[in-house]
Amino acid sequence: MPRPRPRILYVTDLTYPARGRRYCDEDIDLTSRLREDFDLALCHPLDAAALMDGFDAVVVRNSGPVLGYQAEYDAFRERALRTGARVYNQLSGRADMAGKQYLLDLSAAGFPVIPTVDRVEDLDLLPRTDRYVVKPKLGADSIGLEIVEADRLPALADGSVLIQPCVDFSYEVSFYFVDHDFQYALYAPDTEKRWQLEPYEPAPADLEFAQRFIDWNGIDHGIQRVDACRAPDGRLLLVELEDLNPYLSLEALDDTRRDAFVAALKAALHRFARA
Known part of the structure; x- marks a missing residue:
């Protein structure tokens, strides 16, 4: 008897108005390819927690910033972790999935990151420049990002934002x-x-x-x-x-590279759903 095809719940917000990108086109095209291998249903991120129990895996894709539905996203994570639901991307991410604190941590650890601080006491650790980038630790998709002059930094460095030099x-x-x-x-x-x-x-x-x-x-x-x-x-x-739901810009690839990416994703999801 043939093995049943894996059932995937694909989480996306087809109406999210991304600047300079069309999230919906990418997900419509990608799901049309994934249906060749999987039984697949699309749902809005607000519906994911209620629907995910009936699927072998939940794939979070172009679902937009979670800032607009933080409570619902937290409930989705809690339920997934409690029930052992298979969520792709894996929910243990230490980067954007958990906010922007990692940029501060990596900078302090000497990784090749744009120098980053969050306290007035540390402003002298940044290179001198005419302009600085200020962004919320819980920001996404450039929400709340400002470019400011140095004299505004002391008032902004309250621990809730990251401050970086504006790199040329x-x-x-x-x-x-x-x-x-x-x-x-x-x-x-x-x-x-x-x-x-x-x-x-x-x-x-x-x-x-x-x-x-x-x-x-x-x-x-x-x-x-x-x-x-x-x-x-x-x-x-x-x-x-x-590491949460990166836009893939698949429209910028030629057919060969796009096909190779889809094949790699299919293989990864087969491994993931059947593990």
Whole structure:
């Protein structure tokens, strides 16, 4: 008797108005491919906790920032952890899944991250510059991000925000992983157009940089995106490690690379759902 196809609950908000991106198109296209291998249903993130018991795995994708429904998201996490539900991405993420505190911790530990502090007493640890980036520790999708001059920093450094120098970078680049395996990289050659992305061929040192953060995070099952910028001295510096629901920019890939990513995701979900 043929083995039943795994049942997947795919969590997405098809109406989320992302700036410069169309989340709904990505999830519509991706689920059409995943249905080739899985029995799949889509649901809004507010419905996930009530529906997930009937599925072999829950895949959290373009569900938008959880700030607008924090209580419901916390209830979903609590129920998933209590019942042992299989959630992809794995809920043990130490990066954006848990807020922005990790940028402060990694900076203090000497990782290649944009220098980051959160206290008035530590402002002297940052490089001197004309402008600084201030963002909430619990922010997402640039919500609450400000670029300010130095004289405003003492009033803002109250422990609830992160403060970084405004880096004059050459470009931003993102590295995409399924589980621990690198899939592709994209970059924005125009610094004023963050989401106009093109394929990027990473050097070995670039992949070593990105892999270091994937290894640090320790997620065994999930899609992660390592966002970095190329600093004036040529180094890559971490901007963000998205481990909750990273947008994949699949529309920027050619058919060959997109097919390879889908194949890798299918294989990962088969392993995950049947483990």
